Amino acid sequence: MDRRDFLKTATTAVSAAVTEQLLTPMLRADQAAAGSDSRATRPESGDMIYRTLGSTGERVSAIGLGGAHIGRATISDDASIQLQRRAIDRGITFFDNCWDYNNGRSEEMMGRALRDGYRNKVFLMTKVDGRTKAACASQIDESLRRLQTDHVDLMQFHEIIRLEDPDRIFAEGGAMEAMLDAKKAGKLRYIGFTGHKDPIAHLRMLDIAQQNHFRFDAVQMTLNVMDAHFRSFAHNVLPRLVSEKIGTLGMKGFAGSQILNSNTVKPVECLRYCLTLPVSVQITGIDNDAILDQALEVARTFKPYTSEELASLLERTRDAAMTGKFEFYKTTSAADGTARNPQYLG
Secondary structure, three states: OOHHHHHHHHHHHHHHHHHHHHHHHHHHHHHHHHOOOHHHOOOOOOOOOEEEOOOOOOEEEOEEEOHHHHOOOOOOHHHHHHHHHHHHHOOOOEEOOOOOHHHHHHHHHHHHHOOOOHHHHOEEEEEEOOOEHHHHHHHHHHHHHHHOOOOEEEEEEOOOOOOOHHHHHHOOOEHHHHHHHHHHOOOEEEEEEEEOOOHHHHHHHHHHHHHOOOOOOEEEEEOOOOOOOOOOHHHHOHHHHHHOOOEEEEEOOOOOOHHHHOOOOOHHHHHHHHHHOOOOEEEEOOOOHHHHHHHHHHHHOOOOOOHHHHHHHHHHHHHHHOOOOOOHHHHOOOOOHHHHOHHHHO
């Protein structure tokens, strides 16, 4: 075996071992939460699996509906509303959104979809960009108005992508003050943060929170087959969240369609990989019935990858992943909404 082959084999073995190691505590925790009642994990309809959100005790669908897609201009109001309701009817309970998605249209469409009793059927999450107390408070109230609800279940600080973001949020007069005030007022139940750029930013946010004697309920981050090889959230952040029993929300399972464009992996393999990780929810973009059917089928038939299957999958995607070409949001500012609109930060 030459040096190049040895390095490739060693890297693949390490990646598979780490992923398998991460999987074990999640399955044990999930089994303990489910107890002897199998319906707690998979309902009689068989379309969805459910997991516990960190230490909150909340049971949520392992597939989450992404808010960005349902507010795009390419989907009509009626189609968006009906698609969201079909997702709920078929077992998806975790709904993701953000104050800045599609200039507010995503929250407005979701608010309309959650009328007629549907709000009580979902665990509703949205995000805000504000880094100051005033900006954060204003965005929280605007999100609630658009979503047509008096509270969300989880509110998150969006796009923790700069090393100074934690400092601004936890500073005197910073966004955390507004978030805690909103929680006290009953406008939200749990607090988290999100980001797609670099594991270092996430780890720093967790460190600064700890220094301020605060513990997040959930953290959202990039998780996909290529992340395993490049600036990996799975290897650098996920173990800490599992250890501290913080709810883990995965996103960008397909990196838009970029990972599929690499011609190294199929859609069902991407989603199955994400669900094999110790995540509470993998959030995915759903903008038509075919994509909804695909996500539900992966959940319905889900079995975690074995270590051998993981090794094969990671080896297949390794070369394409190593430069970050197919995870453009890590290497460019194309997905940084707050970079294009710094006024959102306050």
